[in-house]
Amino acid sequence: MTLLPRKRDGHPPAHTPGYKSSVARSPSRALISGPASPTELSGPTFGHELLGKLDNNLVVNFTGQPAIGERIIVHGRVLDEMGRPVPGALVEVWQANAGGRYRHKKDGYLAPLDPNFGGCGRTITADDGSYEFLTVRPGAYPWPNGPNDWRPMHIHFSLFGPSFGQRLITQMYFEGDPLIPRCPIIRTIADPSAIERLVAPLDMNRAMPMDCLAYKFDIVLRGRRQTMFENQMEGM
Amino acid sequence: MVQPLDYLPETPSQTAGPYVHIGCTPNFVGIHGIYAEDLALKPFPADAPGERITVTGSVIDGTGTVLRDVLVETWQPGADGRFGPGAQGFCRMPSSLETGEWVLETVKPGAVGPNAPYIALWIVARGINIGLQTRMYFEGDDLSSDPLLTRLEHQNRIPTLVAKKTGDGTYRFDIRLQGEGETIFLDM
Numbered sequence: 001m002t003l004l005p006r007k008r009d010g011h012p013p014a015h016t017p018g019y020k021s022s023v024a025r026s027p028s029r030a031l032i033s034g035p036a037s038p039t040e041l042s043g044p045t046f047g048h049e050l051l052g053k054l055d056n057n058l059v060v061n062f063t064g065q066p067a068i069g070e071r072i073i074v075h076g077r078v079l080d081e082m083g084r085p086v087p088g089a090l091v092e093v094w095q096a097n098a099g100g101r102y103r104h105k106k107d108g109y110l111a112p113l114d115p116n117f118g119g120c121g122r123t124i125t126a127d128d129g130s131y132e133f134l135t136v137r138p139g140a141y142p143w144p145n146g147p148n149d150w151r152p153m154h155i156h157f158s159l160f161g162p163s164f165g166q167r168l169i170t171q172m173y174f175e176g177d178p179l180i181p182r183c184p185i186i187r188t189i190a191d192p193s194a195i196e197r198l199v200a201p202l203d204m205n206r207a208m209p210m211d212c213l214a215y216k217f218d219i220v221l222r223g224r225r226q227t228m229f230e231n232q233m234e235g236m
Numbered sequence: 237m238v239q240p241l242d243y244l245p246e247t248p249s250q251t252a253g254p255y256v257h258i259g260c261t262p263n264f265v266g267i268h269g270i271y272a273e274d275l276a277l278k279p280f281p282a283d284a285p286g287e288r289i290t291v292t293g294s295v296i297d298g299t300g301t302v303l304r305d306v307l308v309e310t311w312q313p314g315a316d317g318r319f320g321p322g323a324q325g326f327c328r329m330p331s332s333l334e335t336g337e338w339v340l341e342t343v344k345p346g347a348v349g350p351n352a353p354y355i356a357l358w359i360v361a362r363g364i365n366i367g368l369q370t371r372m373y374f375e376g377d378d379l380s381s382d383p384l385l386t387r388l389e390h391q392n393r394i395p396t397l398v399a400k401k402t403g404d405g406t407y408r409f410d411i412r413l414q415g416e417g418e419t420i421f422l423d424m
Contacts, residue, residue: 006246006423007246008423010248019365022251023363024298024301025303025364026364026414027368027419031421035383035424039312039313039354042320043326045320055270055271062267062269062270081243081246092275094256103267104254104258106255118262119262120267156252164358167367168367169249169256169360169367197245197248198250
């Protein structure tokens with residue numbers, strides 16, 4: 001079994017001066033490639049016993065009382081590059097509250113904390129790779145980078161596939177947000193089609209009438225390949 | 237014309253940002269009551285067989301500043317060179333918000349195949365656009381036939397992948413993101 005090589009041109013490079021924090025935190029030497037060993041090909045697995053009943057419901061999972069904001073479902077499937085579902089994948093999310101404020105001592109933004117919003121959730125994908133969260137739409141917020149930079153509405157996603165070498169953290173954006181093309185973090189990605197793959201469309205098929213809207217965000221992890229010709233000695 | 241190669245492209249990475257703890261280690265930043273405890277506080281139960289070791293480290297940027305908002309994840313086999321079960325062998329370590337140090341209390345991994353014993357690391361933080369993969373080998377082990385290390389062009393960089401022994405069962409492993417002594421990062 002091997003992992004498909006990572007196609008780096010679909011990812012942001014390490015050094016992206018428009019996102020100032022990357023300047024001193026980016027390796028300057030070339031990455032070293034080599035065959036992955038069983039350590040990179042294997043990975044931790046997580047069972048459903050890990051999950052609490054409300055772990056994927058950010059609206060109520062902090063205090064039991066509902067958070068303030070526009071209720072939304074965020075759902076989708078985790079697939080690999082072959083298009084196969086990835087079941088059993090741990091999906092963790094975190095986000096700002098409806099006003100654009102994180103529950104973190106380093107966030108001093110003017111918008112108030114919501115006493116009923118913690119800001120994190122997690123779930124494990126089903127056999128078809130599907131997952132869903134109920135949450136509130138996160139607010140946009142300003143951040144210290146350029147003189148007037150704002151983050152578009154976004155939800156952070158952390159993903160585990162079956163291989164540690166598939167580990168991925170990314171961010172989901174919302175269809176129609178005018179801050180997307182202005183965001184220096186999004187602009188770390190050079191390929192416009194790659195940016196589009198981070199923007200979740202409004203999904204009225206999943207919206208619940210008189211309750212909440214829905215957004216669909218599919219996530220693709222590196223492919224794992226196994227063929228009958230692999231690991232076979234020539235002539236054997 | 238040919239058939240389209242209809243593979244799906246991997247979802248692009250984005251930085252974990254300054255608030256990665258909220259999602260990955262919420263109890264560590266005072267968000268209690270959602271998860272009973274943070275994920276993978278320790279890689280192995282206390283009675284796991286093998287030599288117990290403690291590795292202390294930090295992650296340092298290109299100006300020499302220690303990162304205090306970094307999250308380091310490790311994955312390794314047990315002392316017998318086998319993986320799991322479940323999430324055993326996985327550890328998630330937020331660096332200290334005050335000092336930037338992280339501490340890994342684990343068992344020394346066994347060798348897997350022809351590789352010298354090592355622990356795989358994955359590093360994310362604000363300013364890191366895509367998680368950094370690296371490895372930690374151990375001072376005192378025979379590294380002379382490790383398949384990755386032997387094929388490195390710049391053999392003088394190998395020490396960046398080797399935890400230094402500081403005492404009986406204790407090691408130090410600093411990760412330098414950029415510049416002099418830059419750690420070897422992997423694409424595998």
